[in-house]
Structures are given as C-alpha cells and as structure tokens.
Amino acid sequence: MSAVQQPVAAPQDLDWLGNLLGAAAWSPLTPPAALRLSGILGGLRLESVLPLLEEASRQGRRQPVIALYRAWIAANPQSGQCFAGWFNLGVEYARAGETAEAALAYRQALALQPALWQASVNLGLALEASGQAEAALAVWEEALQPDEARVTLLNQRGRLLEERKHFVAAEATLRASLRIDAQQPDALQHWGHLRQKACIWPLHEPLLPGLAASEMALHAGPLGVLALTDDVAQQRRTVEAWLARKVPAAPARLSPAEGYRHERIRVGYLSSDFCRHAMSFLIVNLLERHDRGAFEVFGYCSSPEDGSDIRQRVLRALDHHVPIGQLDDAAAARRIREDEIDILVDLNGVTRGARLQCLRWKPAPVQVTYLGYVGPLPLPELDYILCDDHVIPPALAGQYAPRPLPLPGLYQANDSRMPALPALTRATEGLPDDAIVFCCMANHYKVTEDVFGAWMTILAQVPHAVLWLAEDTEDSRGNLLRRAAQRGVAPARLIFAPRVDPAHYLARLGLADLFLDTFPYNSGTVASDALRMGLPLLTLSGRAFASRMAGSLLRAIGLEETIAETMAAYVDKAVAAGTDPTLLARWRAVLAGDAWARTIGDSAAFTRGLEAVFRRIRLEPDLAADR
Known part of the structure; x- marks a missing residue:
C-alpha cells in the first residue's frame, strides 16, 4: 500500500x-x-x-x-x-x-x-x-x-x-x-x-437502514438462501448475483465441443471433500462399484489429508487420484483437459472448497453438478444438475439452471456397507428412558424461527417428550434455550448431542422415536442415516430441491405417510406420533428389516442407474432438452 x-x-x-x-x-x-x-x-x-x-x-x-x-x-x-x-x-x-x-x-x-x-x-x-x-x-x-x-x-x-x-x-x-x-x-x-x-430471529428484522428485504434476500449467499426461502426463482437470483461477483468467465474453452471417443467413458469427480465429510460417506460405494469395463474413474482432489479411513477408501476406489490442491484453477482445468475427461462431475457446487473457476474453462465437454449444492447453480459451463423427479418435479424443471437431469428412482447415492456400531443406550447418551424423544441432528442454521416454533408447539402438546438436537455452537444453543423458555417450554426438555465419530453418531440415531426435519432446507445425508437406523422421519416438502430431499428418501423407502405439505399438517403428524404408540410402531415397521438396504441403500442398483444416464449423455449430449 x-x-x-x-x-x-x-x-x-x-x-x-x-x-x-x-x-x-x-x-x-x-x-x-x-x-x-x-x-x-x-x-x-x-x-x-x-x-x-x-x-x-x-x-x-x-x-x-x-x-x-x-x-x-x-x-x-x-x-x-x-x-x-x-x-x-x-x-x-x-x-x-x-x-x-x-x-x-x-x-x-x-x-x-x-x-x-x-x-x-x-x-x-x-x-x-x-x-x-x-x-x-x-x-x-x-x-x-x-x-x-x-x-x-x-x-x-x-x-x-x-x-x-x-x-x-x-x-x-x-x-x-x-x-x-x-x-x-x-x-x-x-x-x-x-x-x-446463531438462531438470531427475526432473521431480517429492520436493523439496516436503506436496505429492503429483497436486497437482503438477494445477497443471502448460496447456502444461506436455501435455509431462507422455498422460492426457486429467488434462490436462482441469489446464486446468480453471487456468481456474477465471484466467478468471472474464463478466457477460453479448453475441451472440444464434439467430445472424445474413448473405449471406456472417462468420468472425473471434482471435489474438496474426499475426506471425513458427508460427501465421501455418500459417494464412496458408487466409486467402488463403477463398471471398470465401461468406465475409467478419475478423482480431482483438493481435499485435506486427514488420515481418515473414509479418505483412504475413496482413494482406493479411484482409478486415478489426481491431487489439484496446489494448482490454481487454470492449471487444474488444463490437467483435466489433458486427461480427456468425457464427463466431469462437480461434487461441491458452491460449498466450501468449490473450484467453480476451474469449471468455467470447460475442461470437459460435459459437466454436471451433483450432491454438493441442492439448488439452482446457473453457471453457463455446467450442462446438468443430477436429481430425481421428486426433488425437481418436471413441472418446475424450467426454473432451474443448469438443466435438471433425473436419475431413475432416487437422486442420492449411499453406501451399502454398514460400519461396526457401538452398543449405546439412552442412559449413555443422556436421554430419559421414559420419554418420547423427538430429534433433529441438523446444523442450526437450518433451524428457522417457524420450524422451531412448530417444535415448541409439538412439545407443548406432547408433555412427556424431549427434543434432542445436535450440538452446534454456544451462541445458537443459548438462543434456542431462551426461545424455548419464552414459549413456556422448560430448557431441560432440550438436550444437545455432542459431536462424535461417525459410527457413534449413526448408532445413537436409533435411540430416538421420531426425527423432526427442518424446512425449507431439509436434511439429506442425516435423513438417510436416520432411516437406515430404523428411525421414522417427519418432513415438510415444499417446492425447491432443498425442501424435497427428505421426501424423496421417504418415497423411495415407502413411508410417504410422514411427508407433510403444510406446517400445520407437520405439527399434527408429530403430535399424533408422540401420543399414539401404535402409529410410531407402524412407521417403524415400514423401516424394519432390509427396507433401507433394498431401497435407499441399494448402491448396486443406484450405480447401474447413474451409469445408464452417463451412457445416454455420451450418446445424446442434449438429452435433457426433451423434458
């Protein structure tokens, strides 16, 4: 200076x-x-x-x-x-x-x-x-x-x-x-x-002179807007504004528009989360199951070397592990181009560690975004967002960019392998044995004022229930406890679960009675984990991808009864479950046995479905245009 x-x-x-x-x-x-x-x-x-x-x-x-x-x-x-x-x-x-x-x-x-x-x-x-x-x-x-x-x-x-x-x-x-x-x-x-x-509500009260609510929504940021509104058009405007500020166009396109003609389709997965991250737990079995006779799998990795078992498993599942963390975006894009990748799958979207500037070079002739960001991502160089017909219904597909490309059945990949789980009890986790345990293990930024108000209404009508929440920060915890007290709910009825290792986290989900989902940003990986552990989940499905994730999982496993379409219905269903043991038992019966393994957790069938879509992309590059 x-x-x-x-x-x-x-x-x-x-x-x-x-x-x-x-x-x-x-x-x-x-x-x-x-x-x-x-x-x-x-x-x-x-x-x-x-x-x-x-x-x-x-x-x-x-x-x-x-x-x-x-x-x-x-x-x-x-x-x-x-x-x-x-x-x-x-x-x-x-x-x-x-x-x-x-x-x-x-x-x-x-x-x-x-x-x-x-x-x-x-x-x-x-x-x-x-x-x-x-x-x-x-x-x-x-x-x-x-x-x-x-x-x-x-x-x-x-x-x-x-x-x-x-x-x-x-x-x-x-x-x-x-x-x-x-x-x-x-x-x-x-x-x-x-x-x-921090759960500071009302979220956008008139604290900032000169700013309209529309401006606050416009600049909510890609992640914040998913928990702010269920309006797909508003989500798209917010992401467009962010991209315009942060991700300028690249000077040139690197890949040939006509693509390549390799004997095996070269699929590249681009991620900063090949480590102890939810993304890896979802994607690892897919990587392992890819048909190596038809596909060659590359992993473009800017992930930390955290020494975790899941990272080692992901790296073993790749045909080619290509570290790009030390490369700038242009150099990373050139490396992808040198490998002649047919289909590049972006697993970050606009989450931490994303390499969107790399995508702007168009290093692969077909580029899709998947799992990392569950909302519109209008980057011109992206061709498709992978989804299913529930999270993005055909009638709403026109509101999204890039073009929605539905996978057969369910959009979410999962790991069919069950880790060894510890033996836990309610007592070991600080839960009462004689109470109905409602739970939500989402990060607190997904907990809105309306959802928390609904939870307090549920607790008021189910007096023998507690609410089990993920530990997040002292700030959010304090604000949630204060809000509960203001609604006449004793703070002791809110129990916070500390961060634990993945196997412990998964095992303890089975101790609850009903998972209460967030809205407008549903649980995704956590919802799948809950259902895997036989824990019924109640969700509210709206219009946007983020608000329909849990509904897609429930539809896949056959528990559509726990999908609500209004907040009032959500409250009524939760109260009914909390006061009628036979209802909870019926929902648990749907999830019993191998229900998860043969539906949500059938990674072999999922991989075959995804590979069929990849083959169609190869043969019909504009296949989404007929939707």
Whole structure:
C-alpha cells in the first residue's frame, strides 16, 4: 500500500541502487558498500527509491528489498516518513511469510502514526497468521480510524470472529459495518448467515437502514438462501448475483465441443471433500462399484489429508487420484483437459472448497453438478444438475439452471456397507428412558424461527417428550434455550448431542422415536442415516430441491405417510406420533428389516442407474432438452 511519487535522487545513485537490488544473489553488504548505501540514503526522501523497491518487490526479491527498507529507516531516524518506511517494510515481511517481523514493523509504524489504520488492518492479519487470533481482534477493536476506514476494520474483525465461531459477536460487528455502508454484498451475506447460524430471529428484522428485504434476500449467499426461502426463482437470483461477483468467465474453452471417443467413458469427480465429510460417506460405494469395463474413474482432489479411513477408501476406489490442491484453477482445468475427461462431475457446487473457476474453462465437454449444492447453480459451463423427479418435479424443471437431469428412482447415492456400531443406550447418551424423544441432528442454521416454533408447539402438546438436537455452537444453543423458555417450554426438555465419530453418531440415531426435519432446507445425508437406523422421519416438502430431499428418501423407502405439505399438517403428524404408540410402531415397521438396504441403500442398483444416464449423455449430449 505504498504511494509512488516522483524520485528525487541523483541518477547515478539510483543506478547503483538498482544494481544492488538486481544482483543475481543477495548477500550482506561489505563495509564499504554499506557505508556508501548509508551515505546515499541519508536525508533522501522515501519516494526517491520507491520505484526501484516496488519493481524489485514485484520480481519477488524479498531479502534485498527488506534490507534496503531497513537501511533507509536506519539512515533517516528523524524523518517524518519513517512511519511509511516501517509500514512498507511490514508489507515485505508479510509477503516473505515472516509474520512476527511484519507485526513488529507495523507496530513501529503505528507508534509513529497511530491513525494509520491500514497498519492496524495489516498488523491484525499478521497476528492472525501467526496464531494470535485474540491479539488480532484486539488490534482491530482498538484501532484509531476515520469513518471511511472503520468498515474495513469491522469486516476483518467480523470475519475472524466468525471463523472462531463467535457468531453473536461477529453478527454485531458486521451489523455495525453495514450501518456505515449498507451496500456491501459480502458483508451482508455473512451477516445474514451469521444470524441463521446463531438462531438470531427475526432473521431480517429492520436493523439496516436503506436496505429492503429483497436486497437482503438477494445477497443471502448460496447456502444461506436455501435455509431462507422455498422460492426457486429467488434462490436462482441469489446464486446468480453471487456468481456474477465471484466467478468471472474464463478466457477460453479448453475441451472440444464434439467430445472424445474413448473405449471406456472417462468420468472425473471434482471435489474438496474426499475426506471425513458427508460427501465421501455418500459417494464412496458408487466409486467402488463403477463398471471398470465401461468406465475409467478419475478423482480431482483438493481435499485435506486427514488420515481418515473414509479418505483412504475413496482413494482406493479411484482409478486415478489426481491431487489439484496446489494448482490454481487454470492449471487444474488444463490437467483435466489433458486427461480427456468425457464427463466431469462437480461434487461441491458452491460449498466450501468449490473450484467453480476451474469449471468455467470447460475442461470437459460435459459437466454436471451433483450432491454438493441442492439448488439452482446457473453457471453457463455446467450442462446438468443430477436429481430425481421428486426433488425437481418436471413441472418446475424450467426454473432451474443448469438443466435438471433425473436419475431413475432416487437422486442420492449411499453406501451399502454398514460400519461396526457401538452398543449405546439412552442412559449413555443422556436421554430419559421414559420419554418420547423427538430429534433433529441438523446444523442450526437450518433451524428457522417457524420450524422451531412448530417444535415448541409439538412439545407443548406432547408433555412427556424431549427434543434432542445436535450440538452446534454456544451462541445458537443459548438462543434456542431462551426461545424455548419464552414459549413456556422448560430448557431441560432440550438436550444437545455432542459431536462424535461417525459410527457413534449413526448408532445413537436409533435411540430416538421420531426425527423432526427442518424446512425449507431439509436434511439429506442425516435423513438417510436416520432411516437406515430404523428411525421414522417427519418432513415438510415444499417446492425447491432443498425442501424435497427428505421426501424423496421417504418415497423411495415407502413411508410417504410422514411427508407433510403444510406446517400445520407437520405439527399434527408429530403430535399424533408422540401420543399414539401404535402409529410410531407402524412407521417403524415400514423401516424394519432390509427396507433401507433394498431401497435407499441399494448402491448396486443406484450405480447401474447413474451409469445408464452417463451412457445416454455420451450418446445424446442434449438429452435433457426433451423434458
């Protein structure tokens, strides 16, 4: 952040300094050279050497640049420009990855110029990079700044508070930023999603002057909007606005439009979640079961090396594991093109770790999105979204982009292999033996004010019931408990389940009596897990993909009776189940035995169905147009 002005040094001195900065190898100066350098720099204004320093910095010559800034500061200790020298030195240290030295330089700049808010921003970033998050937050909170700079400091503070899961504090910080400048789409997205994650309701009460509810919805962000509205058109507008800001078009298309003619169809799966993530638990058996006589399977992986069993299983299931985490999007796209992938399957959508910019290069002639994002994803280079006829009914297909391409029966892949499960009891999980246990193991951002109100109504009408929820954050837990008390429900009737390993999580689902689903963003993987464990699930199906996921699973397994179409019906069904043991028993009977294994969990049949669709794509690239 250094402002370039006209140099005033003598030309011969600048030539000598330029040669010094451009030397093939940098080493400490000899005493005569150091003396000459001090003589040149003494009394010289900083802007005289800035062009040389900045050019050397652009070339990545960090050590000579750092040495020259230090020499200028030492030669001009009384200069009124010393604060700028220290600031620029901090920038160079940060670029070199020397965060402790960068922090010291920024502190020196602030000691000389306390109002230099840019140094406060950078000091906080340096402290954060060195693992001192609380110190970074303190710097940003205490910094002196003019009004126009406060937004930057507040946004940095809000970002770090959110990363540390201090959602209430982060929300208040971003609200303060938005009150200064409401036209900040990114800050608005995070502010709204923080309110969802912390269960701060009403979600969009009139707190932000100058912003209409429509603007708040437009900038809710791709994930937030799925839990905000069941309106497919609004979801699409929100994602379009986000893509327009974040994912520009690529300079060129890489793959040939006519495709390839390989003997085996080359399918590439693109994901940052080939690790201990719900995606891998769903997809691993599909990868294992692909017909290797007809398909060659590539995995383009930017996932963390977490050492998990599921990651090892996924990698073993791939014919080609291609790490792309260290490649930029253009290089990753070129690698996919080099492999001549016929069908590229994006497993992220717009979730964390997505490589949408890679997709914009069109590295494969056919590109589909699957499982990662269950909503419209109008990226021009995507050809299809894989679905089924329940999650995207034919009558609503025209509202989606890319084009919906239905799989036969059920959209969701699953793992037919059952892990070894621990023996659990209600007592081991802190549950009462003599109560009806309603549960919901969804992340709290999916819990809306309306859904929680319905749950409280259910508890009021089923007095011997408790509600078992996933542990999320202290902020959301506190707000949910307060809301329950306001509705006359004793906080002790809400029980929070801590995070546990996958086998423990799966086993404990069988201890509940009825899973109460969220709306408008249903449970997906968790819903399948509940049904697998014989736990009946009650859902509310709406119009959008996200609000019809659980309904698709229930339809597949034959328990359509627990699909409600209105919130009132949802409440009535839950109360009936909580007060009539024979009803719960009938629902459990539908799920008994091998019901899950021969329907939702039939991964062999699912793989055959998906491969049939892939073959059709190969033969009829525009096959979705006739829907």
